[in-house]
Amino acid sequence: MKLIDLIRRAARSLKHAKARTILTSLAIAVGAFTLTIALAAGEGAKQYTETLLSTNVDPQVLAITKDKSFFEGGQTGPQEYNPDVSVLTRSNGGSVKQLDQNDIDKIAKRSDISSVTPSYVINPKYITAIDAKKYTLQIDTYDAGVTQEVIAGSLPGLQTSIKDDQIALPEAYVSLFGFKDAESSIGETVSIRLERTPTISQDQIEQLLAGSDTSSISQLTEVQKKDYEFEIVAIVGRSATSLAASSNVQINNNASKEMSDFSTEGTDSYQKYTIATASVKEGIDPAEVKKELVDEGYGVQTAKDLQGLLFTIVDTLQGIVIGFGVLALITSVFGIINTQYISVLERTREIGLMKALGMRGKHVSRLFQLEAAWIGFIGGVLGAVIAVILGLSLNPWITDTLSLGEGNNLLIFQVIPIAVLVLVLMVIAMLAGYFPARKAAKLDPIEALRTE
C-alpha cells in the first residue's frame, strides 16, 4: 500500500471521529502552546538582552578588578593579610582586594587599551544652582561608550567625553532648580559641595605641639569643604532600554578623579578602586586582552561575558516553562495511546477486512501510527497558532506593562522553531501510537470478521 494512500486514509478515519480527534489533539495543543510561548519568550528575552547590551555596553569594554574572585561574588572566609593591598568588605560578608593607582597606570600603559576609568568613590553633600535649594545627588563618571537620550543641549559623539567643567544632569533637576524648561537650563552653572574630615599627619601634630596657637588646631581639625562648579551641557532622559539609573549626574573622568581624591585623601581608600573599566582599542579582540590580564592576576569581565550571564538567566527561566510544556506533552501521550486503543477496538471489523483483502500487518500498523501523527500535527498547529495569535495581540500590552520600550517585544515567534516543534510533536504522537498500532497489526482477520 502506498504511503500517500495510507496518509489520506488515516486523515479520513480521523475526520469520521471529529470530536474524539479534536479532544485528543487539544491535549497536545496545550503542550504545543506552552512550548511555543516558551520558545518565543526565550527568543524575545535574548533579543531584548542583546538590544539592551548593544545600546548600553560598548563591546570593546572590559571590567577589571584586582580580585579574580570578584565576578564570582567575592572571596568568603579569611584571607592572608597584606598591608600593601587594600581590602573592601562586601555586604555579602566576602571581601575583595582593590585596585591601586599602580594597577591603573599599568593597565593604561598597555598598547591595546585606549583608556581606563576607575570607579571613583565620591560622597558629595549636595548639588545646587544659583538661587536654588540644595539637593542630594549621585555622581557617575561620564561613559563615552554609551548612547543616551538627550532632552536638551548636546553630548559629544561616542568615544569622546564631555569637558572637565561640564555636567550632564537628569531631567528631574530641571524643575527642582527652578529652570523654565530643559532648554533654558543649558549653559547655567551648578555647584557640588564636597566635605571631608581631615586626617592629621604626625608632622602636623608635632608642628602644633611646638607652637601654642589654638586657632591653628581648630583650623586643622575643621571639616574641609570644597565647592566644584560645572556648566550644564545636557539634560538627559532615561531610555527604556537604558541600564543606567538617571538620578545620577554625570561628570568627566578628570573631574571625577579630582573629586574622588579630595574625598578620600588621607584615608585607606585614597586612590583605591574596586573596579575599573577599560576600553580596548578597535580591531583588537577584548577576549585576547582579557586572557592576558587574567594571566597577570586581574579579574576581568568582557561585554560578552555579561551577555552570557544574562543569557544564563534567560535560559533557566525558559527551561522552567519548557518543563511545563513537556509535562503537558507527557500527559497527552497517554491520551493518544488511550484514544488509539479505543479506535482499534472500534474498528476491529475494518482492520479485519483490510487484512483479509491482503493488507500487510506492517501497513495496518503504519495506518494507525499515521493517524496518531495527524493528531500530533493538528494539536501542534492548533497550539502554535493560538500561541502566535494570543502572543502577537498581547505583545503591545506586555511591552507597555513591563516598559520594555517602543519596538521591543517580549514574544518573538519564529517560523523554523515552530515548524520543528510541530514535527517533533508528530514524531512523539507516532511513538505514542505505536502500541495501539501494533495491536491492530496483530489482529487475526478471521477473528475480526466473525459474525455473531
Place this chain on the structure above:
Amino acid sequence: MISVENVSKIYGKKQSVFQALDDVSFTIPDGASVAIVGKSGSGKSTLMHVISGLDRATSGKVVIDGVDISKLKQKVIDKFRSEQIGFIFQAFFVQANESAYENVALPLEIYGMSLNKRKKMVQSALKVVGLDDKEKQKAKNLSGGQKQRLAIARAIVNSPSIIFADEPTGNLDTVTGATIEKLLFDLNKKAGSTLIIVTHDQELANKCDIKIFIKDGKIEKIIGGKK
C-alpha cells in the same frame, strides 16, 4: 485450478483440541461455480479460510494454479489475496462512513494501484453492479441490497481469479437475494472467475456447477464436476 489435498485443520492444544477439517480433498476447475454446503459448525467457513489463504491448514496442501499456498510466507500470501481473491461477506462489511467509491477503491489501494488506473477500475466495477450513480454516496446511506452490490463491486474491482462469497444472500430478503444471486452467477459466466459460495441454503447451492457437502469437518458428498 484449485486442488485441495488431504487438508486437516485442528484448533486448540492437548485437552481442548477441535478438528475443524478432517482429511478433505477435492479439485475445482477454473471458472466453475462451487457451493460449499453445510450446517453451522460443519467446518465450511474454515474450509473457505484455508482455501483463500486467510488461515493455514494444519496438514495437507492447497494448490492454486500449481502453487501450494499453505507453504507460502505471510507476505506472499497477503499479496496473493490482494491480487487473486475477492471476498463477499454475509454482513457486507462495507465501511459505513466511506463513500461507495472509497469502499471499492480499498483493494486497489492495498494492491498499490496508481490513482489514474484506480479511478477507471472503480468506476467500471460500480457500473457492473449498477451503482455508478452512487459513487459519492456514503455506504451507510445505501440499502441492504445496494450494500451487498457495493461489496460485490469491491470483490471484483481487481478482476480476481477466485471470488469467495460467504452466505452472500443471508442478510437479504428473497427478491433482493435473487438479484444478488443473478449478479454473482452472471459475473462468474462472463468474467470466467471461479465462484465459491459458502452457504447452508440448498436452493442457492443447486444453482452451482459443483456442490460440496461438508459435515463435521469431513466431506459428505460431492455433486457435479468431473467424475
